[in-house]
Amino acid sequence: MNAPAASTPTLRLRAIHSFFVGGRTVALQGLPVEQHRFAQNGAARAVDPNGHYRSGQMYVQAFLQAQPSGRPPVLLWHGGGMTGVNWETTPDGRPGWRDAFLRAGYDVYVSDAVERGRAGWSRWPDIYEAPPLHRTLEEGWDMFRIGPAGGWHEHATQRRAHPGGQFPAAAFDDFATQWVPRWAGHEALTLAAYDALLQRIGRCIVIGHSQGGGFALEAVRRRPHDVAAVVAIEPSGAPAQAGATLPPHLYVWGDHVQAHPVWRGYRETVERHAQGVRAAGGRADVLDLPREGVHGNSHFPMLDLNAADVAGRVLSWLDGVLEPPDPAT
């Protein structure tokens, strides 16, 4: 059942609730009536696609402590082709980073970005312009740095993972059940919803992974006063301008980055962003795991076998940069 051991301390929450932010109502007209077959071997039935749709919203699930810590809440933003599930439970059944931050006393908000998971997605080419992208297991194995390009094989025994890798490679295909389709070119749409989320939550800590790390850096640039600290886990991009009056930044990197041409390029972009933060008088720290003697992390340190260790390092960094909690709250 993958349930944690009974010895795990009890989670005491005042509420678990969910909501949507962002989006708009879109009208479609002039489309042909469609024929859909609702039952196998049944007759096709007419369905009129003309009318109004909601589009562009994102989904947020909030986990709120029974005893508030007085610290800003943590927002967990997933990467491209993923959902908030990335933060819940690892593919091999260990508690994820949502639990790590809850058990450290933070309120935690886990979201599904626009077009991903429970946020829903819209018709194309009527509302979205282009068709979606579906990621193959082969591409994920390489891009997520589980092993070398071409290292995935249909038969698990014939796969090549990075020696000493921290990713639970035997659960890689289970990990792929978490993947959802994505669209290219929806940055503005996605950022608009993240902006609405920051506006709604108020002062918070944003932890973004991969594409979500790039969104976090850009969202913080736009609303620096709503963010107490930002953690970009292997961001796949960064805004060209860092902005001014920025909160503390932490950039987290796993292993095998320099050896991967795409990730080496992404990291160069992100290093320039860190320099921009520092040039503006901000704090920009880098948690380079191999440089700290922690080897073998994939693109998903929150799923790796040492995920609890990496979470602990991020929590320690937060302890160092956050103002002491207000005892009155």
Place this chain on the structure above:
Amino acid sequence: MNAPAASTPTLRLRAIHSFFVGGRTVALQGLPVEQHRFAQNGAARAVDPNGHYRSGQMYVQAFLQAQPSGRPPVLLWHGGGMTGVNWETTPDGRPGWRDAFLRAGYDVYVSDAVERGRAGWSRWPDIYEAPPLHRTLEEGWDMFRIGPAGGWHEHATQRRAHPGGQFPAAAFDDFATQWVPRWAGHEALTLAAYDALLQRIGRCIVIGHSQGGGFALEAVRRRPHDVAAVVAIEPSGAPAQAGATLPPHLYVWGDHVQAHPVWRGYRETVERHAQGVRAAGGRADVLDLPREGVHGNSHFPMLDLNAADVAGRVLSWLDGVLEPPDPAT
């Protein structure tokens, strides 16, 4: 923030975790390499869709009590074009049925069925045969019995809801942010994953809504010994054969069913199923809300303004049909 009042009792949980069940790995080959534009005004980049994909899994989020009640856990199955969000928080921000069952002491499993929400979905026509269906606000207003057909209007002041209706109609467009695309004709695919879920969880209570109510009735027919009781909330269908040795069944109906031609037809099918359960010696109870003096319920009694009252009636029914909990657990 829609957060419940601070006076709500604390939820004490030993774990919140998630997992996927069902599905398979699918290979695609011979497809043309696609061109996708990843940045606005950027150059298109080649993406090779050939390779392997996971398909057919469903997503489950488990909420487990710190103090187990000894009762079977409750599985909440959403309806067509929906996700598990239906059970979380109402569109106007009240706690949903997940909370009602958690606060009554049950372990609760909330799922996203195959192709919905966090379960992900697959390419078509390569893996799925047909394109998806997206529901308009106009269709939802009618089919969910918020008001008469044609009663939705772009301007909220010009909408016509059923007089005395229990649905929080002012939040109807917010409700539509919960809707996700669906496919027609995926019954076998979806039921295969539900079957894997029942196999994994073991003895449980299944509460299914609308399309999920029909799936619940069929899943119970297939695995009667894994189900302690089944509650079908406004099921949009039922298997032709009820099966033998069945656990207790409860069918829940809201208002305006007889006046709606589609729902009148669905209900006739379901009434025949209830008769089949009784003919096989099983218990088949009907909670007809208007007949009990509870008027105005929509197709979504778990979202209606009297949702807590309806949940209480379902909980009372469960108290009456379940065996007393084993004090040893």
